[in-house]
Amino acid sequence: MKAYEELKNYLKEIKYLEDISCLLYWDQDVNMPEGNTDYRNEQFEYVSNKIDEMNRSPKYKKLLEKVLNLKKLGVGDKLNIQYLLDDFNDLAKMPPELSKAETKYMVKGLDLWQKAKESNSKEDIEKYKENLQHLIDIKRKQAACYDMKPYDYCLDAFDEGATTEKLDTFFTELKEGLMNILKDINTGGELKPTRKVKEADLEINAKMIAEKLGADSSWLKFGKTVHPYQITLGPSDKRIAMNEEPMYDFLHTLAHEIGHARYEHTMSIMGGDLPGTAKSSIYSFALHESQSLFFENHIVKNDAFINSLGSDSFKEILRHNNSVLRPSITRLESDELTYQLHIIIRYEIEKMLLAGEISLDDVRNVWANKYEKTFGLYPEKESEGWLQDCHWSDGSFGYFPCYTIGHAIAAQLRAKMGDIGYEDQIRWLVTNFQLHASMYTTDKLMKITTGESLNAKYLISHLRKRFVK
């Protein structure tokens, strides 16, 4: 089993570099002085290129083939190594120059987007657009290596097997269902304000809620940021970055990020002594989002969970706000129902942009017109419109649909669970879903877990129940 040990060490080395790359990101966002940005970008590029070299090395391929032929290899390991070999052969179809070029523009994107969003100046926006155009051109070249349509290539990268054809059907059914619900809503009521969570109390509140949700402070740490997220730096090191928000939003954002962290924690355990293999990798970001959205929309909006929190007036506000419609020009400030319309707009624009039907110069107006038509709200500044999200800055076209698919998965899983309490729901998720989620595509996993393909009907009926009184 010498080859097995060698492969284990090789995979560990790749994992170290990936974790270091995440650590660089976390540090840049939470701690680093702004003046170091260019040097940090160089460090990112260096580490990313090293990872790419290791993933393409002939030595790695030989090791995989050797281990795959070992007689003593168990069935699970065999499957895992085969996945890695398939990944290797897939990556080999794309020239390394394309990976390098993508990294070069990816690392610059975040800083350029932040500057453009902050200043709204023509000069900063043009610089951001120039970088973005490079990323779009690279995506098209990458897609050509696999003989795929550019947007299908982007969708598949985040949710294997997703195509525009499948999503067109899914979003059409969903949009019709959402519009019908909107017609039937007669009263949503006003959103009741909750106090803002101050920076000083941020960690105390976060820790208290995390414990209720079964997240252990021995592997969880918090930090402060502008745009909340969760990131994994090691098997027992999951970080959550939060910002100052009204308590109502804070609770839901935190529940969302804890959902991600708990799923990543399960995957770390699953990885065992072969880190970085299929068992411990993210197969689909739609599945990943479904876990965070389950916590955000089902666990912490559950009556029993609300009853375990704070004063009676606070509980009353939480219950009330959960079913208030609040259409907004900003995706992150919208309610659970109109949120899906924000995603559908992004999906439609990404699809046109990657197909070359519109150019980057058109996006501002196309975006604004769709918002006016859908919500009656017109973004006055570009930062309120197409610049509001960070996703495109590093070329993550095709990620947005994962959110709505994640909402649909969460609703379908909730329906399957039947009448059980929120603690049992969390246990159900780990046992019946998370332990298998890294081995199957979204559709296959949904069939195994719920007995039917992913579809929009459970999300539609969940939203109808929540918003129509």
Ligand SMILES: [Zn+2]
């Ligand atoms: Zn998320």
